[in-house]
């Protein structure tokens with residue numbers, strides 16, 4: 001099995017972004033035939049980094065190449081923590097995984113190449129992207145999931161939870177399936193000691209210290225089933241809250 005190169009972009013919502021990533025990966029693969037080149041998204045879009053790590057757990061070596069600019073130390077650290085959490089949750093042998101230097105290290109050469117390239121024809125006006133069919137409707141969603149994206153929560157894995165939540169939302173059409181849900185990322189929700197934190201409305205239930213498996217329980221039980229998962233919830237007020245075991 002070849003070593004695996006994962007090109008890690010930030011987010012892709014529309015099809016052109018996926019097409020672009022496919023083309024980048026194919027071109028990279030033609031220049032690096034000794035690697036199997038794949039791509040993933042760290043915030044939104046499929047596959048997620050964890051999904052590709054799962055799918056390639058038997059590879060001898062996985063290298064993650066972050067593709068976002070500017071290079072934020074927090075984002076690079078978040079990738080390392082995602083990899084560490086994934087490796088910790090595995091039993092048996094795991095591939096050697098490393099993270100390539102930030103994209104900014106290669107930018108001067110890349111910019112020089114672009115500047116010297118044959119200039120492109122002036123851009124033509126492109127038609128506006130059509131709005132989705134339901135864009136003129138006030139949605140009838142009963143449930144809203146807020147995923148905290150403050151610093152402590154991001155350090156504790158909120159980015160991975162967000163990617164997983166959005167993947168399930170899309171796969172299972174949760175926006176349009178009763179009772180209908182929306183999700184969004186927020187700044188600090190308050191109880192940073194419980195990071196990573198998410199909150200599910202209309203009850204406003206706080207969940208803390210959530211893992212991906214626990215997020216699945218919350219989606220199944222609370223978001224779809226309508227019943228808060230009390231074992232994972234933290235009540236407001238009262239004494240200082242600490243994460244349970």
Ligand code: FES
Pocket residue numbers: 148149150151152153154187188189190191192193195197
């Ligand atoms: S950063 Fe998430 S609750 Fe404060």
